[in-house]
Amino acid sequence: MFSIGDMSRRSRVKVPTIRYYEQMGLIGAPERSEGNQRRYEQADLERLMFIRHGRDLGLTIDAIRELLDLSGHPDRPCENADRIAAAHLSSVREKIASLRKLEAELERIATHCQGSTVSDCYVIRALARHELCADEHERID
């Protein structure tokens, strides 16, 4: 039996986050000690580590939830799992592409500035006048 602290140390998921996952229904409510403290089993730990790996890979809670559901049904086809992974991969790739544009733009702006006062500052001028931008940048989060 693991305390929530044991679970945290073993999974590298913080204690309040574990409680949050319980609240979100990602992990079930475990048994309790006589004094009302959570007591987990090995299977709970494995589920938590699954979640942690998914989060490390940048999956959303909802995607992880779906993958957890799937993993409980070993006989079903795994198309959905593949689809989730592939969709996430392409969103990661899109994000990389936008960030690269951003990197180029920021590099241009940041290295272009040789002025010593704000009035000469290329950084400020680039923000104030869009003509100085190399191209339209789209919004990323």
Add this chain to the structure above:
Amino acid sequence: MFSIGDMSRRSRVKVPTIRYYEQMGLIGAPERSEGNQRRYEQADLERLMFIRHGRDLGLTIDAIRELLDLSGHPDRPCENADRIAAAHLSSVREKIASLRKLEAELERIATHCQGSTVSDCYVIRALARHELCADEHERID
């Protein structure tokens, strides 16, 4: 004089976001029409476009606030502006680096799966058993 809708169309910042920026103190409270609707001037639009460019570049509201303050003092040295841009550039680069690791890992996982059922699914197995990961992935947001 521009209505908030005009401002929105010209800056491509959504109407509620403009009101939000006002609330956050990024833009001042403009004059009002007799019927209490916001009425902006050219200078307000330019400030808003400045903000939009900063957000497009991924700057935080706080960074933009600082840059806006600076841009109101043309005689000051622009070190701070350069510092903000450089710091942001390196954070963008870090994010790219993490996303690239993620991309590699996800590609490996997603293309590795040839099983047809969940029990054979490499995606699920990779999440369940960390040994299948190529290396430790750190958490990104």
Add this chain to the structure above:
DNA sequence: CTTGAACCTCTAGTCGCTAGAGATTGTAGG
């Protein structure tokens, strides 16, 4: 003068946690 789009304020929700208050429990040492 009428219609309907645009505007107003206010509150609450998004995502994935994180922080803090204030109370209780578990555990190791004496």
Add this chain to the structure above:
DNA sequence: CCTACAATCTCTAGCGACTAGAGGTTCAAG
């Protein structure tokens, strides 16, 4: 057995940067 004190408990609120919706008012075209 007692005492510390770390760990746990529940609950609420906050983060960043918006977004959505309710319910009401104003503006502008025809």
